Amino acid sequence: MKKIFLLIVIFAAIASCSKPSKRYHLEAEVISVEAPRRLIVVKHGDIPGLMPAMTMQYSVADPKQIEKLQPGDKITADLVVSEDKGQLENITLVSKGNGTPSGISQHIPEKGDLVPDFILTNQNGRLIHFHDFRGKVLLVTFIYTRCPLPDFCPRINENFRQIQTQLLATPNSQAHTAFLSISFDPQHDTPAVLKHYASIYNKPQKGQRPFNWQFAVPSAKDLPEIANFFGLVMQQKDAEIIHSLSTTLIGPDGKIQEWYDSNDWNPSELAQLMLQLSPKAS
Secondary structure, three states: OOOEEEEOOOOOOOOOOOOOEEEEEEEEEEEEHHHHHOEEEEEEEEEEOEEEOOEEEEEEHHHHHHHOOOOOOOOEEEEEEEEOEEEEEEEEEOOOOOOOOOOOOEEEEOOOOOOOOOEEEEEOOEEEEEEHOOEEEEEEEEEOOOOOOOOOOHHHHHHHHHHHHHHOOOOOHHHHHEEEEEEEOOOOOOHHHHHHHHHHHHOOOOOOOOOOOEEEEEEOOHHHHHHHOOOEEEEEEEEEEEEEEOEEEEOOOOOEEEEEEEOOOOOHHHHHHHHHHHHHHH
């Protein structure tokens, strides 16, 4: 299913703790607003000394400043960058829009969507298919091993590890669940690189049967189709890939149950949901 999907490229600027915050003025168009979550997506021009023109999601210091904004509105704001995040302050409405944002055609994963039988190469150099996971509850996310931002790929990996730890409290949970971390950096993330990366996070507890947690990468040819299906957007910038987040819960029937476009989901709640969807629970 095709929908208008906003190019939400999530950016985080890392500054040394010893350095003061930096402030940048920007002019932008509002793409979407989530005041309760203190988030706004804007399309802005070049920010000299920081980044080129881009469409990005930002947190806001004062959610009241965005409560009455809507897509298409033109605003000015100050982007304040400190330590591991950037947030918008002093948001001012310049002109009202027509409620229609700029965007591109992109698939948004929805509950009930059947996941195609995509083919990947895992950390052991073996070809795997999404159909291989039929009959299990599968949690799939996207990462790349060179990700420099601790609040992005590494945090998702730690969340996966937390879920597995909690699932261990349920006997035989390993037989009914699986985990898949897909790299979107096929040029660098070879099976050998993924195998080393997997060894950092996938460490079964002593005496415990390991979970089926695979790290895999698609071919460069197949990557656009896979990223599109799972609502992932990326932008290459030198050695770094600026990217959105995408984590998807797939039921035993191969259909999507939940899709998350952020990393603020709760591992405990997701662990419980995986148990509820488990074939053993039905």
